[in-house]
Amino acid sequence: xxxxxxxxxPRGFDFLARWSQGSWAESKVIEMLGSSGYVAxxxxxxxxxxxxxxxxGWTRFFEEYQHRLETQGKRPDLLVFERNxxxxxxxxxxxxxxxxxSSSQIAGACVVALEVETSLWKAQKALLKGTELSxxxxxxxxxxxxxxxxxxxxxxSIIQVFYDSAYAISYDKVKESIASxxxxxxxxxxxxxxxxxxxxxxxxxxxxxLAEAPRVVSTxxxxxxxxxxxxxxxxxxRFDLTPQGLSMLRST
Numbered sequence: 001x002x003x004x005x006x007x008x009x010p011r012g013f014d015f016l017a018r019w020s021q022g023s024w025a026e027s028k029v030i031e032m033l034g035s036s037g038y039v040a041x042x043x044x045x046x047x048x049x050x051x052x053x054x055x056x057g058w059t060r061f062f063e064e065y066q067h068r069l070e071t072q073g074k075r076p077d078l079l080v081f082e083r084n085x086x087x088x089x090x091x092x093x094x095x096x097x098x099x100x101x102s103s104s105q106i107a108g109a110c111v112v113a114l115e116v117e118t119s120l121w122k123a124q125k126a127l128l129k130g131t132e133l134s135x136x137x138x139x140x141x142x143x144x145x146x147x148x149x150x151x152x153x154x155x156x157s158i159i160q161v162f163y164d165s166a167y168a169i170s171y172d173k174v175k176e177s178i179a180s181x182x183x184x185x186x187x188x189x190x191x192x193x194x195x196x197x198x199x200x201x202x203x204x205x206x207x208x209x210l211a212e213a214p215r216v217v218s219t220x221x222x223x224x225x226x227x228x229x230x231x232x233x234x235x236x237x238r239f240d241l242t243p244q245g246l247s248m249l250r251s252t
Contacts, residue, residue: 018118018191020233024214025118025161026077032166032208032239036246038111039086042096043103044075074144076113076156080249085109104152112252113156115145115171123162123201134198135160135169139186142197145171155252158199159207166239168248169204177203207245212238 026042033040079095086092089106098106117136126133135158149156149171156171177183177199186195214237221229241249 020219020231021118021120022116024234024237026116028161028237028239029078029114029116029159029166032241033080033249036241036249037083038249039081039083039092040078040114041081041086041093042077043079043107043113044077044096074141075148076145077116078114079107079110080112080114081110108152108154110152110154112249113148113152113154114159115141115156116159116161118161121162122164123167124164127201133160133162133201135167135174135201135204136189137171137174137197137199138189138192139195139197142175146175157248158204160201160204164210165206166208166245167201167204168207168245169199173203174199205244205248206242207248208239208241210237211240212236 030040030042075096081092089109091098092106095103095106115137119133119136121131121133123133137158145156158169158171158174160167160169174183174197178197182203183197183199186197188194189196214234216232217235218232219230
């Protein structure tokens with residue numbers, strides 16, 4: 001008899017901090033696009049934020065997230081719509097809870113799909129100091145992202161959110177750079193442990209700049225058994241789209 005697989009569990013401080021950072025980054029992209037005449041809505045399984053839950057609530061959410069990822073597959077994190085088009089679909093803000101068959105018509109009306117990645121750098125300072133920064137795409141996500149793009153024939157872009165800015169590159173350009181060797185063979189990321197491609201940031205464009213710095217909030221989660229997990233997370237803050245970022249959206 002095959003044993004029931006135990007759901008994956010959150011993996012401590014670093015994992016929670018990165019997860020919270022990813023949730024913050026997605027919320028900032030949604031906000032910046034909303035202030036520029038677009039509507040961006042979650043499409044892939046929501047990351048949520050550990051800061052909004054107690055430990056047991058967070059663990060349940062994480063198990064539900066894993067189940068949804070396994071049943072729905074990997075979808076782009078966000079879909080972006082023209083504001084006037086979005087008003088035609090009452091269910092648009094429930095998109096991530098819908099299966100592929102139910103959501104296909106709405107997904108087909110999007111302007112562009114976005115995969116949001118994050119990095120803990122002040123990119124402007126790092127670039128001035130000569131630091132090589134990159135767009136990060138996990139190898140395990142690429143097959144499903146490519147299949148989604150083929151099915152819907154939509155532009156898919158990678159948005160890399162840093163502390164002080166965000167950069168964008170088309171997913172097609174990432175694939176081309178991998179095929180040509182400009183992006184080196186995927187290597188195991190020392191933080192996530194997953195094979196990850198790193199495409200040079202210089203191949204993309206400056207998508208948004210920080211207009212208001214976020215607050216850094218200290219958070220503690222405590223399990224029922226008394227185990228403590230402490231980490232810091234970002235709250236608030238605001239980015240503004242650059243002219244290049246707006247032009248990219250308008251050209252899709």
